Amino acid sequence: MPVTCCHTLPHCPSLLSPSISRVRALKLPKTLLPLNRTSNIVNSLSRSSKNKWRFSCFRHEDSSSEFLESEYVEENLPEELVNPEFNQPNAVKDNWVSNLRKATDAVFSAEPWTVPWTAKTILQVMLLWIASFWLVGSWIIPFLAHTAGFRKETLTYRGQALYSLLTDVAEGLAGIAILHRCLARFHPLPSDWFRFSLEGKWQFEVGLGCLMFPLVNQLSQVNLNLLPVFPSTPVTVSSVEQSIVARDPVAMALYAVVVSVCAPVWEEIVFRGFLLPSLTKYMPVWCSILVSSVAFALAHFNMQRMLPLVFLGVVMGAVFARSRNLLASMLLHSLWNAFVFLDLMK
Numbered sequence: 481m482p483v484t485c486c487h488t489l490p491h492c493p494s495l496l497s498p499s500i501s502r503v504r505a506l507k508l509p510k511t512l513l514p515l516n517r518t519s520n521i522v523n524s525l526s527r528s529s530k531n532k533w534r535f536s537c538f539r540h541e542d543s544s545s546e547f548l549e550s551e552y553v554e555e556n557l558p559e560e561l562v563n564p565e566f567n568q569p570n571a572v573k574d575n576w577v578s579n580l581r582k583a584t585d586a587v588f589s590a591e592p593w594t595v596p597w598t599a600k601t602i603l604q605v606m607l608l609w610i611a612s613f614w615l616v617g618s619w620i621i622p623f624l625a626h627t628a629g630f631r632k633e634t635l636t637y638r639g640q641a642l643y644s645l646l647t648d649v650a651e652g653l654a655g656i657a658i659l660h661r662c663l664a665r666f667h668p669l670p671s672d673w674f675r676f677s678l679e680g681k682w683q684f685e686v687g688l689g690c691l692m693f694p695l696v697n698q699l700s701q702v703n704l705n706l707l708p709v710f711p712s713t714p715v716t717v718s719s720v721e722q723s724i725v726a727r728d729p730v731a732m733a734l735y736a737v738v739v740s741v742c743a744p745v746w747e748e749i750v751f752r753g754f755l756l757p758s759l760t761k762y763m764p765v766w767c768s769i770l771v772s773s774v775a776f777a778l779a780h781f782n783m784q785r786m787l788p789l790v791f792l793g794v795v796m797g798a799v800f801a802r803s804r805n806l807l808a809s810m811l812l813h814s815l816w817n818a819f820v821f822l823d824l825m826k
Contacts, residue, residue, distance in 0.1 A: 590801050592760035592768075593673065596666045602758045605662045606775070609750055612654040613779075621647045637726055641734035644720075648738050652746030659754060672804050674753050682803035689812040692795045693819055696788045703787040724824055732825075739821050744813035751776045751793070752800040752809045769797035792816060 625632065625643065632643055663669070720735050751772050759768035773793025777786050800809040 590765040592765060593757035594670045595758055595761035596669070597663070597758070599762065601662060602755070605658060605754060608658045608662070609655050610779075612658060613651055616651045616654050617647055621650060637722060637728045637731040638734070640722075641728075641731040641738075645734050645738050645742070648742040648746075652742055655746050655750050659749070673757065674749070674806060675804055676806045678807065680803060680805055682799070682805050682808035685799045685802050686808055686812050686815075689795050689799050690815060692791075693816060696792050696795075696816070699788040699791050700785060704784055707783055707786075720821075720824070736818070736821060739817040740814045744810045744817060747776070748796070748800075748806055748810045748813055751779075752797060753806050756797055756800065765801050769794055769801060773797055 621643075622632065630639070630643075632640060635643060720739075724732060755775060756768050756772040759771055763771070773790050773796075776793040777789035780789055782789075796809045796812050799812055800806065803809075
């Protein structure tokens with residue numbers, strides 16, 4: 481979840497800074513066509529491009545006349561047209577756009593997971609997870625702290641940071657325990673479930689996801705314009721922001737572990753590891769990504785950040801569906817939370 485769960489960063493719309501510049505649209509380079517030196521190079525452009533197109537599309541056919549004709553065209557080309565070094569930057573841009581299109585196509589054409597359980601199990605897991613999230617964060621941890629003689633409001637910055645870390649760890653363990661208990665009768669699971677691996681070419685998908693961060697910030701501003709915070713709404717300062725203002729290095733380090741390690745791990749296991757693949761039993765992969773992203777945003781209980789959270793969930797869901805690797809979406813989630821945390825420290 482961006483930054484952290486509701487108990488860690490309450491009412492903090494300022495975390496999504498709208499100051500990031502927009503991503504420029506990449507312009508596709510024009511393909512340089514071979515020219516035939518017969519008369520005027522401009523007038524012959526269309527005819528020689530047709531010859532080259534026939535050659536490139538049917539070069540494996542047994543057509544010796546077309547093969548010889550294409551060789552003749554290439555032999556008579558100027559050297560600067562045969563080796564267009566000046567067009568290399570455009571070729572790099574074209575390669576990025578092509579890879580982005582391939583990644584998008586792969587998501588829309590992705591095969592669904594093999595889901596051995598039904599909608600009843602999906603609903604059971606999610607409801608139990610929501611209940612455990614609320615019980616642990618709002619009742620169990622506060623009760624244990626009170627029993628030990630502590631109150632969160634009276635703790636120091638470091639004490640509050642440690643309190644948030646313990647709460648997040650407890651919530652994560654509770655969620656994993658629920659998954660293990662509810663899915664125990666379906667073991668062994670198919671090999672592509674909860675896959676976590678360093679192997680594969682998932683790094684490219686994570687890089688593309690990072691390019692979406694500025695757009696998430698822009699959507700945050702759009703969301704605030706659509707649903708502004710009313711003047712009567714009390715402005716609260718989270719314990720994270722208080723620690724940053726106080727410049728307490730230990731507290732800031734503990735919060736960094738919460739937002740960049742703990743939250744991404746257990747949230748990705750629940751939303752991308754379980755919910756998204758489970759939904760593919762009843763809907764296409766792209767639709768499962770969207771529905772799980774809406775659930776991911778609603779779990780943050782903050783309507784002022786609904787749009788950016790949904791979009792961020794879509795990005796992480798697409799990365800996971802493309803790579804089939806939880807490590808990829810966890811890393812992207814962690815990088816986003818770290819991006820927001822560092823932005824708070826400015």
